[in-house]
Structures are given as structure tokens and as C-alpha cells.
Amino acid sequence: MTELLDTARALDAADPLRHHLDAFAEMPGVIAYLDGNSLGRPLRDTGERIADFVRDDWGTRLIRSWDEQWMELPTALGDRIGAACLGAAPGQTVVADSTTVLLYKLMRAALRRAQGPTSKARSEIVIEQGNFPTDRFVAEGVAAETGMTIRWITADPVHGVRAEDIADAVTERTALVVLSHVDYRSGALADMKGITAQVHEAGALMLWDLCHSAGVIPMQLDEWGVDLAVGCTYKYLNGGPGAPAFAYVRSAHHGVLRQPIQGWMGAADVFAMGPAYSPDATIRQFISGTPPVLGMLPMQGMLDRIEQATIDGIRAKSKTLTDLAVQAVDEALAPLGVRLLSPRDAERRGGHVTIGHPDFRAVTQRLWGEGVIPDFRFPDGIRLGLSPLSTSHVEAVTGVLAVRDALTRL
Known part of the structure; x- marks a missing residue:
């Protein structure tokens, strides 16, 4: 599946929003985070923002901050x-x-x-x-x-x-x-x-x-x-x-x-x-x-x-991410009996792609243990949630290939 990864690298190189990827906190032990449609990743400066609030707005200005x-x-x-x-x-x-x-x-x-x-x-x-x-x-x-x-x-x-x-x-x-x-x-x-x-x-x-x-x-x-x-x-x-x-x-x-x-x-x-x-x-x-x-x-x-990237720019990347995920599902997972449970047309699809297989509950548990994080939806679905500002195309393909590997090892 080197062609899929090559395509993903090319899309990342051409991505006008790629500089936003570095704004998010590191994920120790996580190879691919595919659950941004359930819980978005924190930004690197989130801890600093909270610390400033505790020190200044709350700790110094105290109740005056309500009026201010x-x-x-x-x-x-x-x-x-x-x-x-x-x-x-x-x-x-x-x-x-x-x-x-x-x-x-x-x-x-x-x-x-x-x-x-x-x-x-x-x-x-x-x-x-x-x-x-x-x-x-x-x-x-x-x-x-x-x-x-x-x-x-x-x-x-x-x-x-x-x-x-x-x-x-x-x-x-x-x-x-x-x-x-x-x-x-x-x-x-x-x-x-x-x-x-x-x-x-x-x-x-x-x-x-x-x-x-x-x-x-x-x-x-x-x-x-x-x-x-x-x-x-x-x-x-x-x-x-x-x-x-x-x-x-x-x-x-x-x-x-x-x-x-x-x-x-x-x-x-x-x-x-x-x-x-x-x-x-x-x-x-x-x-x-x-x-x-x-x-x-x-x-x-x-x-x-979001204001910097614009919602239209985010939507454009969302389409390339989910289109690539669908392509990867067709090439790597469909031969293993995985079903596409999302619309194929990007115009009719939101920011996540859902796939189905009877073994996906066990697959999800295995993936989480290996640092690949999608989410499972009853009865047999995995959602690939691709948040455009924090997810690369390589990460999306890596996640799909990890699903393939986990399936073949069951």
C-alpha cells in the first residue's frame, strides 16, 4: 500500500493548512488519532491559557473579572x-x-x-x-x-x-x-x-x-x-x-x-x-x-x-481527508469484508467515515492498545473521525492500514 501513503504525503505537502498541525499538543504513544469527531485534541497552549486564567483573571482580578x-x-x-x-x-x-x-x-x-x-x-x-x-x-x-x-x-x-x-x-x-x-x-x-x-x-x-x-x-x-x-x-x-x-x-x-x-x-x-x-x-x-x-x-x-483557516478552507481539507480514507478502505479493507457505511460523495458526507465488520469491537480494543484511536459504534461500526486542522492525510491512511493489520491478526 505504498501508493496510498505516497498519495497522502503529496496531499500533506500541498495542504495550505498543514502549519496548523504543529499547534496541537503531542500525543505520547499515539500513532493515529481518528476520534476528533468525538473529542478534539488540545492545543499546545491550552495548559498555558488555563494557567494564565488561574493566575491573572481569577487569581489577581478575582471577582472584578465578572464586570471586566x-x-x-x-x-x-x-x-x-x-x-x-x-x-x-x-x-x-x-x-x-x-x-x-x-x-x-x-x-x-x-x-x-x-x-x-x-x-x-x-x-x-x-x-x-x-x-x-x-x-x-x-x-x-x-x-x-x-x-x-x-x-x-x-x-x-x-x-x-x-x-x-x-x-x-x-x-x-x-x-x-x-x-x-x-x-x-x-x-x-x-x-x-x-x-x-x-x-x-x-x-x-x-x-x-x-x-x-x-x-x-x-x-x-x-x-x-x-x-x-x-x-x-x-x-x-x-x-x-x-x-x-x-x-x-x-x-x-x-x-x-x-x-x-x-x-x-x-x-x-x-x-x-x-x-x-x-x-x-x-x-x-x-x-x-x-x-x-x-x-x-x-x-x-x-x-x-478556525478564524485563520476559515470554515471553507477546513471543509476543503475535510473532503480530501475523507475521500482518501474512502479510497484506503476500498483498497485495503474491502477485500477483508469491510463495508463502507458512509456516503461516497463528499458533498453528502460530514467529517467522519464509518466502516463496518463483525469483528470491529475486538479490532478497536486491539487498536487502542497499539496507539491507533478510532471509536467503535454498536453493533459493528468503526468511525474514522478526521478533524482537518489536527489530522494529516498520512495519519488517516496510517489508521486505515492499522485496521487492516488488526483484522488480519485476529
């Missing part, structure tokens, strides 16, 4: 994510809570509107049966709380949700549609623009899960009319384990939608300490408790990198 910077950090950081990754104008994105909590907040806010006096006929939430468990679990819980009914979509396991699936599911009873932009299993990329337009034609609201697309797939939430979106920051935004998520709420819905967890940080006057809750009229309403300031530090360095 921390109070505005959730919206300031949200604006950076919106501009660099989402195609969102300022004032519509906020960093707060976990993905699960933000999904709950936005679903409840959307359904509260749907249950108003002019929307009594809208009684259904539309969601895909194979969506990530959190999305499904939250939707089921919200449906139970509100008396809504869930209409399940069955999508192709490789190609994901398509426009025709939505056309068959959305009716005058639909209140909210909840979908993932990139399928967490296959990497299939949904038509955000077209599907959002379909949902709006039916008079419903659209909520997108961006966990597997934020930071690797260009999008235009404002231009495409997206109502609501949630995404995590520990994958392609490299915020670290447990890093807070972000929520996007289109400006047209500010002051109209009202989230259910009424905390002091979402009040119109945070320090009024008044007798009753009055929500802020801006995106700040979707904050509840004290922002997780420490958890917002690591992603800031990655946003610097």
Missing part, C-alpha cells in the same frame, strides 16, 4: 462561533449549559409557542428514529410533559434524512422538527437549507443539532432561515471534555420564545434581585445559571485557528 469580561463571555463567545462556523449575525448565539440542557430549553420554548391560543392544532414533534440518543430522549420527555405526540422518521442508515422523508412526515399538525445536520453514525450530511424551507412551508419550527458539523461544515443559519440550533464544543471546536454547548436562536424569535429554566442570569436585570422573573429580551434569556467560565477557555484557542 466574564458576564459578557457567553454571548461574546457565541458571536465568535456564529461568525466563524454558523453563518450567524451577532446576538443570536450563546454558550451555556450542555447539549442536552440546551436541547431541552429550545424544544420546550418552541412547543410553548405551538401550544398558544392560535396554534392548538399543532401537536406533533417530528424526529428521526436513528437520531442521537440525547435528542430522542429529550424529545420523548418533552412530549410527555406537553402532551405532544412524536412522529418518527425512518431514514436510510447510510444516506441519512432526505427531503422526501420530511415531505412524508410534516403536516399541519407538526409543531417542531428536530434533526441532526450530520448523522452521528454514518456522517451523512442533511440538506439544511432545503429541509428548513420544507418545514417552514408546513408552518412548523426547525431545530438542528450541529454537534457533528460545527467547526467542520460551512453553514448559513441566517440565510437559510433556521429557527433554532444546538451544538457541542468538544468535537471540532476542541473545547475539551465537558465543555459547554451553544444555542442559536434566530433574532425573529427573541421576545417571542420563552425558555423553561428561569434563572437569574437570564433575567432582564441580573442584579435587580426582583420579586418576579422578567426575561431578557435578547439571546441572554437562554442563559439560566452562572456561566461555566473555566469550561469556555480551551475552545477560544481553536476558534483562533
Whole structure:
């Protein structure tokens, strides 16, 4: 397979983003890290950034830092994510809570509107049966709380949700549609623009899960009319384990939608300490408790990198990485009975490639012990998560060849 490695070396030599590779922390004992779609690598300066924070912002400025910077950090950081990754104008994105909590907040806010006096006929939430468990679990819980009914979509396991699936599911009873932009299993990329337009034609609201697309797939939430979106920051935004998520709420819905967890940080006057809750009229309403300031530090360095590379440049490299991975799978793994479980067309694929084989659970355990780190997905899938700024083409091919070697040794 020297030809594959030669191709990878040539692509790395021509890669306009190759200088970013050196910005990431070393990985002792790791030959190939292929799980950037699950947990992004830390930057070299992440430890220094945290140490500076402890010494200066927290240790020296102490509580004064709330007035000087921390109070505005959730919206300031949200604006950076919106501009660099989402195609969102300022004032519509906020960093707060976990993905699960933000999904709950936005679903409840959307359904509260749907249950108003002019929307009594809208009684259904539309969601895909194979969506990530959190999305499904939250939707089921919200449906139970509100008396809504869930209409399940069955999508192709490789190609994901398509426009025709939505056309068959959305009716005058639909209140909210909840979908993932990139399928967490296959990497299939949904038509955000077209599907959002379909949902709006039916008079419903659209909520997108961006966990597997934020930071690797260009999008235009404002231009495409997206109502609501949630995404995590520990994958392609490299915020670290447990890093807070972000929520996007289109400006047209500010002051109209009202989230259910009424905390002091979402009040119109945070320090009024008044007798009753009055929500802020801006995106700040979707904050509840004290922002997780420490958890917002690591992603800031990655946003610097994304702003420099541009999301279009990152997407271009993502395509060459995943195309090369598919080629390597065809040449090195298909003869061993490995199935491609992702779309072949890079335009229909996100930042990871999924492959399947009955022995992949055992293969993954062997690979981890040898310093090659993909992730296993039940029942028999391996995801090759190729984060463009931290992954080289040689690393991608090395990982695929390691899967071949592990399979042949079982």
C-alpha cells in the first residue's frame, strides 16, 4: 500500500493548512488519532491559557473579572462561533449549559409557542428514529410533559434524512422538527437549507443539532432561515471534555420564545434581585445559571485557528481527508469484508467515515492498545473521525492500514 501513503504525503505537502498541525499538543504513544469527531485534541497552549486564567483573571482580578469580561463571555463567545462556523449575525448565539440542557430549553420554548391560543392544532414533534440518543430522549420527555405526540422518521442508515422523508412526515399538525445536520453514525450530511424551507412551508419550527458539523461544515443559519440550533464544543471546536454547548436562536424569535429554566442570569436585570422573573429580551434569556467560565477557555484557542483557516478552507481539507480514507478502505479493507457505511460523495458526507465488520469491537480494543484511536459504534461500526486542522492525510491512511493489520491478526 505504498501508493496510498505516497498519495497522502503529496496531499500533506500541498495542504495550505498543514502549519496548523504543529499547534496541537503531542500525543505520547499515539500513532493515529481518528476520534476528533468525538473529542478534539488540545492545543499546545491550552495548559498555558488555563494557567494564565488561574493566575491573572481569577487569581489577581478575582471577582472584578465578572464586570471586566466574564458576564459578557457567553454571548461574546457565541458571536465568535456564529461568525466563524454558523453563518450567524451577532446576538443570536450563546454558550451555556450542555447539549442536552440546551436541547431541552429550545424544544420546550418552541412547543410553548405551538401550544398558544392560535396554534392548538399543532401537536406533533417530528424526529428521526436513528437520531442521537440525547435528542430522542429529550424529545420523548418533552412530549410527555406537553402532551405532544412524536412522529418518527425512518431514514436510510447510510444516506441519512432526505427531503422526501420530511415531505412524508410534516403536516399541519407538526409543531417542531428536530434533526441532526450530520448523522452521528454514518456522517451523512442533511440538506439544511432545503429541509428548513420544507418545514417552514408546513408552518412548523426547525431545530438542528450541529454537534457533528460545527467547526467542520460551512453553514448559513441566517440565510437559510433556521429557527433554532444546538451544538457541542468538544468535537471540532476542541473545547475539551465537558465543555459547554451553544444555542442559536434566530433574532425573529427573541421576545417571542420563552425558555423553561428561569434563572437569574437570564433575567432582564441580573442584579435587580426582583420579586418576579422578567426575561431578557435578547439571546441572554437562554442563559439560566452562572456561566461555566473555566469550561469556555480551551475552545477560544481553536476558534483562533478556525478564524485563520476559515470554515471553507477546513471543509476543503475535510473532503480530501475523507475521500482518501474512502479510497484506503476500498483498497485495503474491502477485500477483508469491510463495508463502507458512509456516503461516497463528499458533498453528502460530514467529517467522519464509518466502516463496518463483525469483528470491529475486538479490532478497536486491539487498536487502542497499539496507539491507533478510532471509536467503535454498536453493533459493528468503526468511525474514522478526521478533524482537518489536527489530522494529516498520512495519519488517516496510517489508521486505515492499522485496521487492516488488526483484522488480519485476529
